[in-house]
Amino acid sequence: MMKSEIKKLKELDQIRSDLIRRISHELKTPLFSILSGSQFLLDYSSGKIDEEIRKYLKIIHRGGNRLKNLVDNLIITYSIESNKLRLELKRENITQIIKDCIENIIFQAKKRDLFVNIELLKELYFDVDKSKISFVISEILLNAVRNTPPGGSIFIKTFEHYDYMDIIIKDTGVGLTKKEIPILFKKFGKIERSGMGLAVDIEGPGLGLFISQEIVKLHNGKIFVKSKGRNKGSTFFIRLCGLKTTELLKN
Template structure:
């Protein structure tokens, strides 16, 4: 305070007033405070010093706030400049007001090329990409959420790259800006494309193999049935048993081939769907009725808690397949004298069907594998098996069928011996 007084007071006397003079003081209780002083000197009619008017204001809290703000701005600036991600700051008119060094590396343009230029005027984005970016920015300005964008971009040297843009609306010094974070995902896109090509090849191979296997299987089955029909009296009991086993084996193999083909067609999106207005409740009851005999072999009670009538748009045969598979799975892994509960509930415009059992349950690792193609889970030695053989494609096929109907399928389980609940949703009528 004394130092400020000695240096500033002569100037104060000369000017006759002072504004916003800041200095520190030590208060009576020993604490320090920051003071702002505004003063004015009054003179009499002879221009002799008369008095000084002064206003002292404690600005300690304000200075603390300013210091915190400075530190925050420095942290943001450090993060901004040192971020490995490209960060571009755009005003609400689309003009670039700031960018970090990672932006220069990503785009090939230096700061001077980017700053104060409108995003629309740069050759960085293709026309269709630019339209998507503008729509995204408008959503943010209108106070709505904007999804991240994956767009094609062209660097200064003409290289075509894929980038993902994550944009958000931020405030700096009471002004609104759009902060866009850009990542180069060219390699990811390349890997995705290669994986899609591999998946397509796999689907084509499965489809072709399935068709190639069908003919000999049909021949074996047909000739076996013909032998049994025409020459059964010539064979002894053991030969007849062997021929029956061959016939049953070809039927099982035919089922596997059909499942394999269906799985391949669903995965490649080649399946043709013909949905119609159907009663989901009726279909659930029909599936349960067909499987009551199987449930009785285990003395399992199937409890229905479903709406009387649920009219939705779906393909009956496909959804029948989903419901049947979920119920068979529940019977397979529920202990004797157990219970299976089937429910329907409305959630928004969707209808959710659940199949709950009190059986073997699922581990975290098993839940991860469930809906994958060939994701069969082997759980021998539990003492609950009833000889229902699976292909490992049932849940994968169910998932694809439900998703092609615009729904979702998922499972919940608290772990081993805690039971499982499988859910699937189907979209209802929109208002």
């Protein structure tokens, strides 16, 4: 009886995964039309249509981008669960990858009046899948931006040890309780903070950190977080192995 029930559960889980994959792929074509169409109208409508209409076009475009990110994350999650996520490893300068990721989020940080402190090793080479490691670093940075109230700070550092290196992203944000930390890296492990009076961005379905953890595992590394509790900030560690001698560059 137990074996039969386990088999049924596995079949249901497979049906669920296949359904998510199919729906995600079906959404990509209309999403492309929405994003490309709204971007075209924004690019060529300046001064030609009412600003109120342009405001709604921007809302449509932002909403389309959020939905695209969700669809992309669902597809990656399916690849992880079906053991189809593969790495394309190449020798890369991790420092440059981090700088590129910071550049992509710096506007959002400034918009929230956040101070960003950067202390990176000048050269830090490692065999990684550049696009996937960029996803991980960007996700942690965005998490810091979203969960740090205006006027707070974010610190980004790299440390090289004998046989591994750490990318450390620390914030002065809302922090994590002991109950919240185990949830953080689970699939759909979103921590509900609406109605708590915290000046944070609560968007997202809770897939980014789950995907990040799986990507780092594929690189034979690990990702973990430390926090002393509510309103005491969080420190994320992305740990990778196998580096060469580097130089310190303080920005």
